[in-house]
Amino acid sequence: MRHRAYRGRMVYLTDGVEMGREWFAVTVAERTVGSTGYQFTADAAEAQGWTAAAGRFEQRIASQAGDFDARHLRIEVPGVDHFDVWAGGEDCVPVRLTSDGLRQTYELIAIEGDYC
Secondary structure (H helix, E strand, O other): OOOEEEEEEEEEEEOOEEEEEEEEEEEEOOOOOOOOOOOOOHHHHHHOOOEOOOOOOEEEEEEOOEEEEEEEEEEEEOOOEEEEEEEEOOOOEEEEEEEOOOOEEEEEEEEEEOOO
């Protein structure tokens, strides 16, 4: 694993209306110190109690920042809602997050730096 750093920007929508834009930053070290990083896989999702619905786990997602091969997970929060998460690349960068119950969507609109 090589050292890399990048940042991305997400737009936040409620009922399709833009509510704001937020930057996030990611730095990945050349070697791991302490525990290893988390990987989204179908088996890991099931072990965490999340579901990786058949036929939906690996998807190509188009966003304003480009097209991404992403893993799609649904996180169930009893009594609240479910949250759909599409994460791209080996670092699981959030490409899209949605909550139907809260009527919210976050989508990646920019990414720059050493993203792989």
